[in-house]
Amino acid sequence: MAFIKNFLRFIIICTILGTFAVVILYFYVKPELPSVAVLKDVQLQTPMQVFTKDGRLINQFGEKKRIPVTIDQIPQDFINAILATEDNRFYEHPGIDPIGIVRSAIVLITTGQKKQGASTITMQTARNFFLTREKAFMRKIKEVFIALHIESLMSKDEILTLYLNKIPLGHRSFGIGAAAQVYYGKDLQELTLAQLATIAGLPKAPSTLNPISYPERSKKRRNVVLHRMLVEGYITQSQYDDAKNAPVTARRHGTEIDFSSPYISEMIRAEMVARFGLEGAYNNGYKVFATIDSRNQAAAQKALMDNIHNYDQRHGFRGVKIYLWNSETDAFWSRDDILTYLQSVDEFGYLKAAVVEQTDEQNAYAILKDGSSITIDWDGLKWARSYVTHSRQGPAPTVTSDILHPGAFIWVQQNSSGQYQLSQMPDVSSAIVSLNPQNGAIKALVGGYSFEQSQYNRVTQAKRQVGSNIKPFIYSAAIEHGYSLGTIINDAPINSWNSAQRIAWRPENSPPNYDGPIRVRRALAQSKNVVAVRLLRGIGARNTVDHLLKFGFSPEDIKPHEALSLGAASLTPLEVARGMAAFANGGHLIEPYFIDRIEDAEGNVIYQAQPLVVCNLCTAEEVRDSYHYAPRIISEQNAFLIADAMKTAVYGEPGWVGTGWRAKDLKRNDLSGKTGTTNDVVDTWFSGFNSQIITTTWVGFDDPGKRLGRVQYNNNLTRNQFAGGESGARTAQPAWIAYMREALKGMPSAPIEQPEGLVSVRIDRKSGLLSRKTDKSSRFEYFIKGTAPTQFAQEEVPNLFDPYESNDVATTNEELF
Structure with a gap:
């Protein structure tokens, strides 16, 4: 009895001392313990995703790849794999596992080494959010206290979900x-049991057990996971x-981009960084x-790229820049050497890198970067x-040897029928932007041939x-100052002498044809330079500038000199489109925008x-x-008249066509x-536009x-062919037509409606x-009320309106066709 009493006293004293020690230890480390209440509102570092308006992913920004999942989105096989491998008593213990601790202690006592940990999933969650991975007793003590606190705040499912969304799993996937x-290019629910087990085995050492870098190690670890699942009864034999x-089927997959549109996504990235800062934009899961x-975006990208390649073909092949071997003096490269070379080449746009292996009279045989052989x-x-x-x-070539020889590094692309054809890296550039003129929403935007080649x-x-393209704005100023579409202006050569510089300025029409007295409508439709x-x-250079500035142009770009009438001003395509929108929407200045809405990581709309x-x-x-109405900058009548005159530039009149x-x-x-071609x-x-x-x-x-x-006519080209000079109509308009088609x-006819205040x-x-x-010989013409002519043609010969000669010196002229 004495022994039993002493033993009980010993147990009680040890319990009291142990409890006292734990309390002292708790208060000792308490100042260093973080507040785990933040776990209730935890913000995972989730990358920003950018979508089209119709929901297709176009880009993702952020160092850490993370796709948060809820507990009901996780396959039960995966939950079982994690529990069997990491913490099989997770749903039973209070955050720490006494059995695991005893087992770890026995290993430590018998071996003297910390070979086996006793961390539960809750403790690992505590470490992942608040602590380091160093193996130290004090870190372990803190881990225990935090784990117990976490269990008091969160349910088991919440803890498991948080853990599975936080853990690093290799190749920057979290x-x-x-x-x-990253490893399979699939959603979690689409993975096989073997693939799920592979991922479940990664938390132990993601850098050395991942299936991409170390497939054999990964396979062994996967099989350990599967064996644990079998032992615990989660799977059958x-x-x-x-x-x-x-087999190991993992390979590196990039972000699952559903639709590539890099120029607009870069604009959005920059805007988000400006709004939320770099860390906030990249990590808060917006x-x-x-x-x-x-x-629309796909149509714009295709229209621009096709048009650039058509220009390139018209102007000829700039030749092979690199020969890997000289077929007459050098040994031919092996297929492996060719493929090694091609792997170092970046591909852009439609273009695929290829090396010509051999040729005959009118064929070339080449190998692509992916190892496939093609015939051109x-x-x-x-x-x-x-x-x-x-x-x-x-001259047009007649045999393959006129163009290239074996050993040539070339670019090829597939035509509409899937056949490969010789191509080249475009030298020319292009841009296309499309807006809704009623509210400024950007419907499509392409800033160049390839964002990877040039981010400009x-x-x-x-x-x-x-x-x-400046002329509609000039003519709008003319309407504002009393001219009408029926006003007669003399389409005749101008010869202005500048005594200060002792030079003459002679702006010319292009082509240099002059029709004498013509109406303002026809002058705009046929883009007559001297009439502009x-x-x-007649208006005055200063008055013209004041009117043009209403369209949102910068005073730095619009200067009061005569060359302004011929398009000497420099503007961006977006600025031009924004200004032109005023003619499409009845005279209002819209503000282009490219973000429709922003959602936070939980799907709440935080910006609309x-x-x-x-x-x-x-x-x-x-x-x-009103804060949400676009300001009026010109009258509705003015906007309609210019839009209607620009309509004549498309449909013409009997006897002549517009540009x-x-x-x-x-x-x-x-x-x-309206076309536009500079000097x-x-x-x-x-x-071009409708409403x-x-x-x-x-x-x-x-x-x-x-x-x-x-270009001279090319007998070997069957389409996109002409002879003569490039121009707005021949060079830029084909891309516009292809996109607008x-x-x-599905868009019903949307003409500019005639407003009140006009007579016909x-x-x-x-x-x-x-x-x-x-x-x-006649037509109906629109006039602002009070400005229509009152005399009939047979009763009086019109007086030609010939404005005063300005002393301003112009610096450029323009070709129009």
Whole structure:
């Protein structure tokens, strides 16, 4: 009895001392313990994702790949694998596992080494969020206290979900959702038992057990997991055997981009960083939905790339830049050597890298980067007459040896029928932007041929001379100052002498044809240069600039000189499209925007775009006092008249066509448009719209002085063919047409509606006066009330309006076709 009493006293004293020691230890480390209440509102470091408006993923930004999953999204097989391997008594213990601790202590006592840990999933969660991975007793003590506190705050399912979304699993994947994508390119629910077991085995040592870097080690670890599942009764013997014998199928998968649109996603990235800072934007799990939809964006990207390659083909093949061997003097490279070389080459756009292995009279045989062999037949080679200068090409080739030889490193692309053809890296650049003119939403935006090749966004960053794309704004100023579409202006050569510089300025039409007295409508539709100069002189350069600044242009870009009438101003495609939108929407200045909404990691909408919207029925006071109405900058009548004159640039009149006549190929009756070509054909433009969409395209070289040149007819080309100079109509408009053909599909006719305050009277097309005739010599013309002619053509010969000659000195002229 004495022994039993002493033993009980010993146990009680040890218990009291142990409890006292734990209390002392708790208060000792308490100041260093973090508040685990934050786990209730934990913010996982989740990358930002960018989507199109219709929900397709276009990019992801963030160092850590993470795809958070909920407990009901995790397959039961995976939960079983984790429990069997990491903590089989997870749902039974209070955060620490006494059995595991005793087992770990026995190993320590018998071996003297810390070979086996006693960490539970809750303790690992505590360590992952608050502590380091160093093996120290004090860290373990802190881990225990934090784990107990976590268990008091959260349910077991919440703890397990947090743990599985937090753990690092190799190759910058954090959490099991990301690991499934990185290693297998699938959602977690799509993985096999063997694949789930592979991921379940990674928490122990993700850097040395992952199946990409160490497939054999990973397989052994996977089989350990499967064996634990079998022992615990989670799987049957047959399931174990099948999974154990399964091959290692993991390979590195990038972010699962559903639809590539890098220029707009980069704009969104920059905006998000400006709003939330780099860390916040990259790690807080924001989902950003752009204003673009995938159908329009895909059409814009294809239209731009096709148009660039068409330009390249017209101007000839710039030749093979690299020969890996000389077929006459060098030994041919082996297939392995060729493939090694090709692996070092980055591919862009449509282009695939290839090396020519052999040729015959009218075929080339090449190997691609993926190891496949292709044949380029004569239809894919014959276009490649040699490039001589920007305005001259060599003769059409007749045999393959006129173009290339074995050993040539070349670029190829697939045509619409899937056949490969010779290509080349484009030298020319382009941009396309499409807006909703009623609210400024960007519907499509492409800033260049390839973002990987050049991150320079030409839609927003390239200020280029706009050529005749400036004329609608000049003519709008003329309407504002008393001119009408029926006003007669003299289309005759101008010769202005500048006594200070002792030079003469002679702006020319392009082509240099002059029609004498013509109406303002026809002058805009046929882009008459000298008429634009006379209008600016009649209005006054300062008044013209004041009017143009209403369209949102910067005073730094719009200067009061006569060259302004010919497009000497430099603007970005987005600025041009924004200005043109005023003619499409009844005279309002919209604000382009590209983010529709932002959601946080839980799917809550934290930002919804509230764009400036057009309200043509609102009073001036209502527009001025409302924060969400786009301000009116010109009258609705002015906007309609210019849009209608630009419509004539597309559809023409009996006896003549406008510069944008090619848009009739779209077979619609609601389109207005304007070409633009600068001096020496350096920049080419086309802008066109109806009331629901405005699109601007630009084509030129990034080198601002490089000419787009001329082409001779190529007998070997079967499409996209012409002879003569490049121009807005020939170079930029084809991309506009190709894009609009897709963007307008399913869109009902959306003409610019005639506003109140206009009258329509029949005038004589030659004189601009009233006409009683109903034949082709007359037409109905729109006038602002009070400005229509009052005399008939046969009663009086019109006085030609010839504005005063300005002393301003112009610096450029323009070609228009």
